[in-house]
Amino acid sequence: MRKNRQKTSKFILPVLAGALVFTSPFSTAVFYPTSHVAAAVTVTYQLVKKDETIVTSGARNVTYAWVPSDSAKPTEVLHVLEIDLNNPYIQLNALSGRGGSVTSGQSVTEMVKETGGVAGVNGDVFGTGNEGAPMGAQINSGELVVSTSQLKGMYAFAVTKDRNPMIDEFSFSGSVTAADGNKFTLSGINKSAYRTEPNSGFSHVDALYVYTNAWTAPERPAKSDTTPTEALVVNGVVTEISVGTQIQTAIPDNGYIVRGHRSAADFITGHLKVGDTVNYNYELKSLTTGKSYDPSTFQMMVGGHTLLLNNGAAIPFTRDVNGVSGYADRARTAVGYSKDGRKVYLLTVEENGAREGVSLKELQQMMVKLGIWKGVNLDGGGSTTMVTRPLGEFQVELAHPTSYGTTQRQVSNGIGVYTDAPAGSLKGIVASGAKTLFIGQQTSYSLKAYDTYYNPIDPNGLKPIWSVNNSLGSFSNGVFQPARAGEATLTVKAGTAKDTLPLEVIGEKQVKRLIIDPSTTALQAGSTISVPVKVELMDGRQLSVPAASVKWEFVGFTGRASGGSLTIDSVGANASVGYAIARYDGFGTVAVLTPGAAASLENFENTTYNVSFSGLPAAETVGSAAITTGIPGRENSKVLDLMYDFTSGSGNRFAYAHLNDGDGLTLEGNPSSMTLDVLGDNSANYLRAEIIDGNGKTHWVDIARQINWSGWKNIRVDLAAQGLKGPSKLTRLYVLNLEQDQDERALQGEVAFDNLTLQYPAGVIDTVNPTIVMTVGKTQATVDGQSAKLPAAPFVQPGTNSNYLPLRFVADTLGAEVKWDNKAKRVTVLRGKTMLELWVGKKDMTLNGVRQPVAVTPIVKNNSVFVPVRLISEQLGQKVEWNGAAKTITIH
Structure with a gap:
């Protein structure tokens, strides 16, 4: 915090960093924890080994899939660092914060790099309402740096100087x-x-x-x-x-x-x-045997939470697990060892994208299936992190995404893996580079080498020869560019050494959803829009699609796409809407753009009104709100600065910046969106705005579901979806720290706001809604009572009992634009804010980039595309009525 703030001497119980779970209302929404536990159906799981790599002599990284018997449930992913204590070169030690501090949190990656490790996981639960010191004991290389807390049922993991693992209270x-x-x-x-x-x-x-x-x-x-x-x-x-x-x-x-x-x-x-x-x-x-120990007899110790396994079996939790979201699905970290005490298992379960993580009871099941004899839970949720050094590499990297993607939480300590093996001779080579690729993406690969102890050595002097089977693309000078989807094997040879790398090129069949997140939806000639594209796959992974892999189509305007940005060159005459269609391997989604002017709402340079602060809970929340200068990155301009301190509060916690003493700033007309610059504090808190519309209705508008950045960032807020009845007023900007999973977020921080800008559409995207009446077998129809001629008669497709009608006629009558791709046998329908795509003979469709199954598919007959009437009409927002006696179809 840059500025002095009011201090409070009130004592609070620190919040444990492990995902608190509550069902807590805020504004008008309630968040509920999720669970894999079904009400009536018993779900069983299989632990399936998917991959294995060696980290160093005595340590390997194994990936497992946790596969449910119910296909509707997601497959979770378990990562295991398996440590062989029989190996004389391998060691485990506690990781500390920056410079060995027990109160200066640090990411697991930086902890491991700072201490020269080859792998590591996060460790103990810790307080987020205080200095962030570990709650349990910590021993580094025989030195006790933190003692235990007087808490019940808190177990710790240790390794003695004679290399025996222990888990005890x-x-x-x-x-x-x-x-x-x-x-x-x-x-x-x-x-x-x-x-x-x-x-x-x-x-x-x-x-x-x-x-x-x-x-x-x-x-x-x-x-x-x-x-x-x-x-x-x-x-x-x-x-x-x-x-x-x-x-x-x-x-x-x-x-x-x-x-x-x-x-x-x-x-x-x-x-x-x-x-x-x-x-x-x-x-x-x-506390289980009564035996006393000199801490110097331990090589290391890291505190944990509840005991999970004993004697190879799951046991009742030794501590209340609500404080670590024990019954909800979350990312997890745990440690255990084998019955003979010779193997240690460091485990993490992913939580990212559609992967939800697991409950502690599921984690127990996983550990039992792995054959672990005794195990203890470590800090989970946003803290869960595993880093490993890939074979042949000199530095560690994330073994899997964290709950925040690639962002790592600053944690109190961890368990590090180290090797003191001597330098060995060349044992093998490694093809180093990405395994998951997109069509059109250029990816570089390099040769790495490792010695007889599986530690990296300099590959200089080795002359690699590269090849890729399966003809998925071209490979030249270490750069591979796939041209089609599929799986292939990359092979590298150097002398008598050889290595292979499995490659996966993502294809359309794997895509569940394609997403564009434009920086603005204003359709204005000369403007440049950031248009990052992401993909959600059927297996739950969420990946960013490289700009080079995206193909664009523009309707209603001309433009150019380059490097993740779209430049609008010209807008069609009288265009009321523009469609920027992004495709990956034929799978499409759309950003709907509308012409309109942008108007500055506030840049805080010449304000004449007051800004004030309030918080909830009112008595405990400390903070300030002011228009000020000197904020990093905007030193010479004025911004709205909001500082907050929730450390003495409880429950849902709010820090408000009231604009114009609560009277707010007027939003003239009906803006479609608002953009603003926000200085983030990487607190993972919720950022919102309060808008009161002309009818007096209060709208709580999301600015960011998670403040997961530092520095200034431009954000677009969708106002059209709020249904504001103008003129409206922006009354408050505020930070929200929800009670649920409160330990995942910082309780103190500072954010700032600048350059609030409103964007206005030219008007509502008009769509016509005529009443169309057609009769099976007849080419005569009526539109709003007026006679109309069909290019072909509707018919009932044998075997489906579905009514089919000519797409072009219905689309044109509804004011939609239709595009036909003869090569892909794909029909695209654009109407209002909707893009519907169907394929002839394919039981899938997409609606605004989301794949959905269909029971019946389009067909081509007499060179015309016919579609199931109910499917096409209802997806475009119309109602369909069928009169079986008269065999008439009415769309309205």
């Missing part, structure tokens, strides 16, 4: 000893404030804690409901004491802070003096 005990021999109980090391269990006590009240330089947060800790008394100890000697305030001297590597409250503060002031020696000791104790 531990407690912490210790003491600080003064030079005069007096001792005081030590409650913890590097801990955020929390509520203890089962007594719901305040963790830092009347307690003594130690903080090392691994704690980099400004307070030790915040929101503890205590006033600190502290002593700085360097090389075992007290060098500074502060009563009632925090010591400001930086903690050196060879030092630590002793922090106390009440009787613990009395111990510090009564028994510790500058120049005196002091020491502290501690141990961990198993």
Whole structure:
């Protein structure tokens, strides 16, 4: 946060980072958790191995499909890092935040890169309402950097120095000893404030804690409901004491802070003096066996959550799992080990696109099928991340998408995989490059090499020879450009070494939905529109389609497409609508553009009205809203700045910027959309606008379902879909932090707004709605009571009992535009905001880019295209009536 804000001393229980689940209303909408559990049908699952790659000697990455017996349910994907502890070169260790900090979150990728690892997953649950320190214990290379919390049923994963894995519930005990021999109980090391269990006590009240330089947060800790008394100890000697305030001297590597409250503060002031020696000791104790452990006997430890498996079987949860969305479908991370203790399994389940993730009970089933003996749940949801180093590569990369796509959440810690194998000789080569491609996309491939320990080596000196089977495209100088869909194998040879890479070129048959997200829908000559295209596949994957793979058709205007942007050259005379049709491998979708003027609503440069802030819950929400200068990226112009702090609130939380003291800005007429520049804070919060229309109806308009960017970004907001009855008023811009999955989002942040612009259509896209009456077997029809001649008579197709009619006549009469592609046998119908496509002999159609099944298909008869009357008419928004006695078809 750039600016000072009001502080609050109210103690709160930290929210665990693991997807809280509630059914919570906000505005007029309610979100509900999803589940794979059916009400009446028992669904069984199979775990099917799909892929396996070696990461390093002793570590491999295996991908499984979790296939349901009910085909209506999605197939989920499980990723497993299998670690062989018999391998002398492989090691596991805890990952920390930036520079070893336990309070400075970092992505798993950066953690692994910073420490020289070859793979890793996220670890412990952590507080998002405080410093973000791990809730459980953490041991790095034998050093305890965070102690356990006094919470019930929280298990941890560890590996001992003699390479034995453990999963157990531990407690912490210790003491600080003064030079005069007096001792005081030590409650913890590097801990955020929390509520203890089962007594719901305040963790830092009347307690003594130690903080090392691994704690980099400004307070030790915040929101503890205590006033600190502290002593700085360097090389075992007290060098500074502060009563009632925090010591400001930086903690050196060879030092630590002793922090106390009440009787613990009395111990510090009564028994510790500058120049005196002091020491502290501690141990961990198993709550299941009673055995005590010196933390230095462990190589590593990372805290987890509920125990999932014991003795190879699923067990009742050891802790309430509602705090980690245990009964909902979410991304998951877990760790377990085999019965003989020689294999460790690091697991993640994807949640992205149509892949929903799994409940904890499903995760238990997965782990049982893998043969895991004992396992514990780690942080999931938006935290779930796995990174691996592909064979032959020198750096790690995401093993699968996160819940945010390629964005990784900043997490408190993780489990890293390391190798200390010596340099070996050349063992093999690897073809490195993308496996999933699009037609027309140019993709470069390179040669990588690895040694006898499966670690990367420099491939210089090797001369690769490339080839691709199946004639899917052309390959030249390491660049492959597919020309058609299918599967192929890329082969590279260098000397006697050889490697293959399976290639998948996405085709039309795999597409479920094609999506265009234009930056504006204004049809104006000379304008340039960003038109990114995405595809959702039948298996749930969502991918961006390269601009080179998209073919464009324009109706109502002329234009050019290049690099993901569309430039409108000219608009047809009297054109009331323009259609930008994007196709991938023949599968199409449309962006509907309408001519109209753009008008500036507000750029905040010459405002004469007031902007104010309010929050909900009102008493706990802190923030500010102001028109100001100096915001990064807009240093020399004025913007609307909104800062918020939800850390003391509960439930759904709102931070409002009221425009014109709530009277709002007038939106003249009926704008179709609004564009605005937004400075994002990457908080994953919800960004919305409140508009009150001319009838007094309040509309809550989505600006962004998730603020998942930093820096300035231009956003288009669809207002046409709101059905505003103008003139309307934009009254508030606001940030919303929903109670459901609240741990996935930051509780503090700052956003800013600039350049609010309205776009107006020339008018409503007019469509005619005549009443058409036709009779089976007759070419005579009526349109609004007037006689009309059909090019061919409607008929009933034998075997289908479906009425067929000539498409061209009906489309023309309804004011639609029809295009026929003879090669593809595809008919395209454009009417209003609808694009309908059907294929002769194909039981599929698309409606605005979404594939849908059809029972009956178009046919060609006497060089005319005939379509099922009910299908074509109802998809275009008309009603169809059939009079069996008179054999008449009425469309109206």
